[in-house]
Amino acid sequence: MEQAPPDAPRQLQPAPLExxxxxxxxxxxxxxxxDEGARExxxxxxxxxxxxxxxxxxxxxVSEAEKRTGRNAMxxxxxxxxxxxxxxxxxxxxxxxxxxDSLWRxxxxxxxxxxxxxxxxxxxxxPPLPEKRAEFVWHKLSADxxxxxxxxxxxxxxxxxxxxxASHPILxxxxxxxxxxxxxxxxxxxxxxxxxxxxxxxxLKALNATFRVKNPDKRFTxxxxxxxxxxxxxxxxxxxxxxxxxxxxxVYKVHGNYGRVFSEWSAIEKEMGDGLQSAGxxxxxxxxxxxxxxxxxxxxxxxxxEYLFYAEALRAVCRKHELMQYDLEMAAQDLASKKQQxxxxxxxxxxxxxxxxxxxKLFGQETPEQREARIKVLEEQINEGEQQLKSKNxxxxxxxxxxxxxxxxxxxxxxxxxxEALISYAVMQISMCKKGxxxxxxxxxxxxxx
Amino acid sequence: MSGGPPRALPSTGPHSLLDMPHPLAGSSSEExxxxxxxxxxxxxxxxxxGDKDLILPNGGTPAGTSSPASSSSLLNxxxxxxxxxxxxxxxxxxxxxxxxxxxxxxxxxxxxxxxKSTRVEFDLPEYSVRRRYQDFDWLRNKLEESxxxxxxPPLPEKFVVKGVxxxxxxxxxxxxxxxxxxxxxxxxxHPVLSFNEHFNVFLTAKDxxxxxxxxxxxxxxxGESVKHVTGGYKLRxxxxxFAAIGDYLDTFALKLGTIDRIxxxxxxxxxxYLVELREYGPVYSTxxxxxxxxxxxxEGVSACIGNCSTALEELTDDMTEDFLPxxxxxxxxxxxxxxxLKKRDQVQAEYEAKLEAVALRxxxxxxVPADVEKCQDRMECFNAxxxxxxxxxxxxxxxxxxxxxMGMADKNIQYYEKCLMAWESIIPLLQEKxxxx
Numbered sequence: 001m002e003q004a005p006p007d008a009p010r011q012l013q014p015a016p017l018e019x020x021x022x023x024x025x026x027x028x029x030x031x032x033x034x035d036e037g038a039r040e041x042x043x044x045x046x047x048x049x050x051x052x053x054x055x056x057x058x059x060x061x062v063s064e065a066e067k068r069t070g071r072n073a074m075x076x077x078x079x080x081x082x083x084x085x086x087x088x089x090x091x092x093x094x095x096x097x098x099x100x101d102s103l104w105r106x107x108x109x110x111x112x113x114x115x116x117x118x119x120x121x122x123x124x125x126x127p128p129l130p131e132k133r134a135e136f137v138w139h140k141l142s143a144d145x146x147x148x149x150x151x152x153x154x155x156x157x158x159x160x161x162x163x164x165x166a167s168h169p170i171l172x173x174x175x176x177x178x179x180x181x182x183x184x185x186x187x188x189x190x191x192x193x194x195x196x197x198x199x200x201x202x203x204l205k206a207l208n209a210t211f212r213v214k215n216p217d218k219r220f221t222x223x224x225x226x227x228x229x230x231x232x233x234x235x236x237x238x239x240x241x242x243x244x245x246x247x248x249x250x251v252y253k254v255h256g257n258y259g260r261v262f263s264e265w266s267a268i269e270k271e272m273g274d275g276l277q278s279a280g281x282x283x284x285x286x287x288x289x290x291x292x293x294x295x296x297x298x299x300x301x302x303x304x305x306e307y308l309f310y311a312e313a314l315r316a317v318c319r320k321h322e323l324m325q326y327d328l329e330m331a332a333q334d335l336a337s338k339k340q341q342x343x344x345x346x347x348x349x350x351x352x353x354x355x356x357x358x359x360x361k362l363f364g365q366e367t368p369e370q371r372e373a374r375i376k377v378l379e380e381q382i383n384e385g386e387q388q389l390k391s392k393n394x395x396x397x398x399x400x401x402x403x404x405x406x407x408x409x410x411x412x413x414x415x416x417x418x419x420e421a422l423i424s425y426a427v428m429q430i431s432m433c434k435k436g437x438x439x440x441x442x443x444x445x446x447x448x449x450x
Numbered sequence: 451m452s453g454g455p456p457r458a459l460p461s462t463g464p465h466s467l468l469d470m471p472h473p474l475a476g477s478s479s480e481e482x483x484x485x486x487x488x489x490x491x492x493x494x495x496x497x498x499x500g501d502k503d504l505i506l507p508n509g510g511t512p513a514g515t516s517s518p519a520s521s522s523s524l525l526n527x528x529x530x531x532x533x534x535x536x537x538x539x540x541x542x543x544x545x546x547x548x549x550x551x552x553x554x555x556x557x558x559x560x561x562x563x564x565x566k567s568t569r570v571e572f573d574l575p576e577y578s579v580r581r582r583y584q585d586f587d588w589l590r591n592k593l594e595e596s597x598x599x600x601x602x603p604p605l606p607e608k609f610v611v612k613g614v615x616x617x618x619x620x621x622x623x624x625x626x627x628x629x630x631x632x633x634x635x636x637x638x639x640h641p642v643l644s645f646n647e648h649f650n651v652f653l654t655a656k657d658x659x660x661x662x663x664x665x666x667x668x669x670x671x672x673g674e675s676v677k678h679v680t681g682g683y684k685l686r687x688x689x690x691x692f693a694a695i696g697d698y699l700d701t702f703a704l705k706l707g708t709i710d711r712i713x714x715x716x717x718x719x720x721x722x723y724l725v726e727l728r729e730y731g732p733v734y735s736t737x738x739x740x741x742x743x744x745x746x747x748x749e750g751v752s753a754c755i756g757n758c759s760t761a762l763e764e765l766t767d768d769m770t771e772d773f774l775p776x777x778x779x780x781x782x783x784x785x786x787x788x789x790x791l792k793k794r795d796q797v798q799a800e801y802e803a804k805l806e807a808v809a810l811r812x813x814x815x816x817x818v819p820a821d822v823e824k825c826q827d828r829m830e831c832f833n834a835x836x837x838x839x840x841x842x843x844x845x846x847x848x849x850x851x852x853x854x855x856m857g858m859a860d861k862n863i864q865y866y867e868k869c870l871m872a873w874e875s876i877i878p879l880l881q882e883k884x885x886x887x
Contacts, residue, residue: 226740233737240730247723254719257712265705268698272848279855415743422747423880426754426873433870437863444859450852 057090059097060166060181062159065151066104081151082106083158087181103184107132110158112191113180117171119196122320123403124171125410127164128309130157136301138242138249138294149295153302160306170406206319209326216325217400223407224318231311234304241301245294256287275450282443289439293432300428303421307414314410317403324399328392335385342378345371542566543638543653545631548623549580558582559623561630565653571645577654583608585658586630592648593637594786598793599835600643601843603636604782605629606775625771629779636846642835683799692833695840696791703784710777713769720766724759731755750876761868768861776854780847787843790836797832801825 064084072078082104088097110129117126134150144150162181165171176194179187262280266273547562560580568575586605593602606629616622637643655661688696731752738748804822 229740230737233733233740237730237733237737240726240733244723244726244730247719247726250719251716251723254712254716257715258709261705261708261712265702265709268701268705272851275852418744419747419880422751423877426751426877426880429873430870430877433866433873436866437870440859440862440866444856444863447852447855447859450848450855 058100058166059088059090060159060162061086061088062155062162065155067146068106079146080106081146081154083155085162085181101182103182105180107154107158109180109188110161112188113177114161115200116176116191116194116196117165117174118316119200120174120194121170123317123399124168124406125310125313125317126171127161127168128306128313129161130154130302131305131309136238136242136305138246149298153298156299157302157306169409201320201323206323209323210319213322213326214329216322219404220318220321220400224315227311227314227318230314231308234308234311238301238304238308241297241304245297249290249294252287252290254287255283259284259287272450275446275448278449279443279446282439282446286436286439286443289435293428293435296428297425300421300425303417303424307418310410310414314407317407321396321399321403324392324396328389328396331385331389331392335382335389338378338382338385342375342382345375345378540568541638541644543634545627545634548627550618557618559618559626561627563634563653571650572654574654579653579656579658581652581658583626583630585652586633588658588662589648589652590633593643593646596646596648597643598790599832600640601783601787601790601836601839602643603633604779604786605633606779607782621767621771625775628772629775632779639846640839640842683796683803685795685799686802688795689798691837692791692794696788699784699788699791703781703788706777706781706784710774710781713774713777717766717769717774720762724762724766727755727759727762731759746882747880750879754872754876757872758869761865761872764868765861765865769858772861773854773858776850780850783843794829794832794836797825797829801829 062083063086066082066084067079068082069077069079083106084102084104086099087101089100090097107129114126114129117124130153133145134147165177171177176191179190183190259280262276262283266276266280269276542565544564545561546564548559549562551558551560560582563577563579563581565572565577565579566575583605587608590602590605593600606626637646637649643649651661652658687693731754734748734752734755738745738752741748801822804825808819808822
């Protein structure tokens with residue numbers, strides 16, 4: 001990955017780590033306290049240190065969802081859901097929490113926040129948002145965004161997103177994030193004023209870099225490969241799981257028919273009647289138990305979905321690296337060609353084809369003064385180029401270092417979270433099995449009394 | 451029927467065939483004893499009832515391991531036979547050991563029928579013969595012919611669509627074997643049917659086909675009289691108790707049909723669920739190959755789902771093999787019972803018609819003519835047989851269904867227990883803290 005060896009280690013500005021936006025007296029005071037290193041990562045519950053805007057530990061919750069109607073940009077009526085975000089400040093001493101901020105946001109504002117974070121923290125694996133539209137549905141789940149179950153699961157997903165951002169050592173210090181939680185009005189304008197959309201890398205540029213980069217860091221190449229595979233396997237898993245849920249639903253529900261027919265049959269029987277009737281009741285219980293079971297399983301699916309979307313965030317970091325690396329390679333290539341041009345002009349030998357050389361041949365040699373002028377220009381450009389290359393090199397290395405640190409943090413988080421998800425899935429299955437045993441044991445007892 | 455030895459009702463307890471007149475025996479009382487209801491003289495004399503030396507009847511393959519009967523063992527058998535208590539079992543029949551026979555014309559399965567009995571009707575204490583389905587079918591037809599007032603147990607379905615079901619698969623053969631075993635056991639438990647001569651021959655004859663051919667020729671008076679009865683008499687109204695039985699059977703068959711459909715639907719859904727599970731498990735394996743620390747947990751989940759899939763397959767196989775066939779048997783049973791009810795109606799109708807005819811004639815008063823009396827007896831016997839059989843059937847049905855439904859519940863419990871074990875065993879694996887890589 002090393003291109004030109006750096007001259008002297010120069011502490012150049014890497015991609016911005018500090019939040020941009022309005023300076024805040026409180027910010028400066030808070031930032032001054034403590035040391036940079038003491039960053040506390042919460043286990044997802046949003047507890048943070050005093051290093052930021054937050055002078056005390058805070059709790060964040062997305063506590064409510066509400067249907068609203070309003071007029072959109074094209075002055076048309078639309079219905080949307082707004083979510084209530086509450087921030088509580090927790091006292092160290094007695095653990096009491098006090099509501100400090102409460103405001104309503106809609107999904108599109110969350111998206112705006114995330115897009116901003118993606119641009120300003122390209123070395124960070126930015127937590128994903130819950131899905132925009134319901135996917136991987138099985139037949140019972142509504143694919144409708146207004147469906148209360150979907151809204152509820154989205155509420156939980158949005159809360160999870162905020163907690164993830166708040167517990168990220170770098171992202172939690174962002175000013176725009178702080179304002180998102182505290183400043184209801186005018187927040188959108190504030191974000192747009194940062195001009196982040198302009199700073200975003202164009203898709204085309206990124207794609208181009210991916211194909212043409214020659215020497216990306218192997219680890220990023222492997223990581224990109226991994227994130228592709230991860231995305232593919234989790235998608236597959238979610239699709240099949242939805243089908244499994246569908247079939248399981250069918251199995252349970254058909255058993256409900258036993259309830260009715262046993263009841264009808266019991267009417268013509270003398271001694272067998274009671275046993276049949278009560279067994280039928282248990283079959284009804286069995287049939288209706290599947291609804292809760294599958295509702296619980298949706299939470300597991302949501303946990304998997306989060307990491308499905310995280311794969312995309314991983315890829316974004318890899319892409320950024322490829323872009324920077326490609327940029328670096330292009331700059332080095334450009335510098336090398338300029339140096340060569342200079343050398344050719346100085347020595348008078350023409351080794352490479354150039355337009356100037358061609359025109360010279362056609363229209364006659366240039367004067368020594370002209371040549372001198374050109375050499376001077378080139379030398380200036382070469383100087384500038386060398387400076388730029390050095391800084392790009394450093395930037396690149398800083399990026400790789402910081403990105404890789406966050407990736408390692410992410411890996412730990414992922415392993416922990418997914419293990420927890422698998423455990424909770426196993427627990428769900430165990431609970432389902434125990435319920436099944438219970439119901440059938442009850443039914444068996446009824447049958448034995450026939 | 452004034453003459454002849456005093457007789458108990460035909461449907462109580464075991465009696466020697468010689469003593470028992472056939473309920474639908476011919477027109478004169480004198481013939482009621484002996485002659486008609488017994489098989490051809492040849493077979494009769496071949497049987498030694500008791501104290502003579504043993505003459506093997508033309509049939510009967512003694513079981514390989516038993517020693518030739520001696521007079522002393524015969525005596526033993528006699529003493530046991532004195533016990534008329536219905537609870538003591540003196541006849542045991544088992545169907546097992548299916549074997550495939552490949553011949554030029556056809557391929558078929560035979561089953562070994564093992565009979566152990568202390569009854570006098572059996573010359574040997576043990577018999578072992580081989581029979582195929584069509585032999586069972588023959589037996590059932592013979593029983594229906596010769597005992598039309600009784601409920602004959604059903605056979606498993608005769609025809610299977612070739613190509614859809616493999617007639618020679620282990621599962622199919624085993625299901626059939628169980629049903630044939632049940633068929634013979636039900637006959638064995640029946641106080642009248644178990645003494646039927648055709649049943650005896652079925653259990654003992656080495657060459658059943660020879661007997662079958664013989665049987666064609668001796669379409670007995672019994673058969674004649676049955677045909678005789680199914681004349682076109684119309685019954686005005688069924689007596690209440692038989693109407694109740696008829697209604698019960700109608701609803702019963704209907705409900706069983708519904709249960710059969712539900713059970714089939716459940717199995718179908720479970721199989722489709724199984725198909726998805728078989729795709730679901732391996733995806734965790736694929737994922738496991740991508741991961742480091744998560745590799746073992748994911749692989750564990752994959753294996754777990756695999757175990758659950760296997761358990762589910764066992765459940766669906768069990769239900770298909772053990773549950774559905776029994777339901778179908780009972781549906782067939784109630785169908786054949788309904789036709790017996792109809793025959794009974796016929797007998798009653800004939801009697802009532804004849805009675806009416808007599809009432810109009812006025813000549814034979816006060817004495818009721820003999821043939822009308824015979825009709826009345828016929829009807830009363832039929833009613834008695836049928837009622838007794840219905841009671842027995844109801845009691846057996848209750849047992850059978852209790853067992854069947856408890857079995858269904860058991861299979862489901864076992865399925866969930868297997869799954870529970872699989873999931874519980876992987877929790878420690880999932881919770882295990884791995885060493886830093």
